Amino acid sequence: MLTAVQLKDNEEAVERTDRDLTELAKAAGSLNKFIRAQAECDALKETATTHTDPVLNALEPLLHGRVGEPLSSDEYDKAVKEAQERADEGIPPGHEDFRTKEPELAAGDYLVWVQLMAEARHRGCDVLLVTGDVKKDWWTNRGYDIPARPRAELLQELREQAGVGLYMLTPSELLRWAKDLLELNVDEGSVRDLEQLGEASADKDSEDEAWTAESLAAFMDELMRRYPSRVKAIVAAAANGGFVDRETVYELAGYDETRRLRGFTQPIGTLSRDLQAVGVLTGGEPFLLTTVYGHATDPSWAKGFRIPSGVIPLLRSKYEGGELWQTRDSGEAVSEPSDRS
Secondary structure (H helix, E strand, O other), X not given: OOOOOOOOOOHHHHHHHHHHHHHHHHHHHHHHHHXXXXXXXXXXXXXXXXXXXXXXXXXXXXXXXXXXXXXOHHHHHHHHHHHHHHHHHOOOOOHXXXXXXXXXXXXXXXXXXXXXXHHHHHHOOOEEEEOOOOOOOOEEOOXXXXXXXXXHHHHHHHHHHHOOOEEEEOXXXXXXXXXXXXXXOOOHHHHHHHHHHHHHHHHHHHOOOXXXXXXXXXXXXXXXXXXXXHHHHHHHHHHOOXXXXXXXXXXXXXXXXXXXXXXXXXXXXXXXHHHHHOOOOOOOOOOOOEEEEOOOOOOOOEEEEEOOHHHHHHHHHHHOXXXXXXXXXXXXXXXXXXXXX
């Protein structure tokens, strides 16, 4: 185990360290150059555009007429709302994505599931779903080298909705079965590559990354510059146990009654991606402001917004005692400038 070591006053140690660091930098640079050159050699020149990509050209006739129609606008909105409600209850699939993504992106797994069930009802046959998503909201891991199986909730829901069975394989498992049952010539290297990708994805998903005081402060400061109403909503939620209701958001943001709250959380996702691009965020932080549906007037309306419980102490440290930190019984909300375009 390494501990802190003082080297700055030891001339010989400093010289040795500088020399070795220089050699390491040269080695890393040489390796990077080699990898880039190898990548250029291995790249298929035909893949520069989608019109000449040989893989896409081979897939297009195979997929022609076999891709379903997209959901209508109303069906899509309904499905996104359902995805959020299911995520609140921890119902698979896709509820894990709501920890780190804005709702419309997080709802992707459930959108797939909705269309899968519709197609199963139409065809009246069992379903084989091939997916590289190995998160626990799709699979039940049984351990001891026993293959994972689909979540029991998914099996039951598909049986209830379409009267058929569900089977699931990862891409690497599909290739192995294709080799054994269909007697296809499958490259073992391709199977191993897919297995490694699945393992890497599982490792990444198992990481429980959290907001830090530094990353949250940077995020909130930039959010205040761009969208002050979102900062007010987040801080109000922190001051009141993690939830801010619809009426308070309207008051804090200065919205009139004709203004809708649809898309209110989208700037959170936009800013998150911007800060990931410059290295301020890792991309694993829980999504900061989540819509909670089910308003008494209309269940399709948001009744409020929720923040992750883990950020409440950090927000308290940053904002408590300031004008934005107001509990429900602390009086009128402070009016601030409108969001800029």
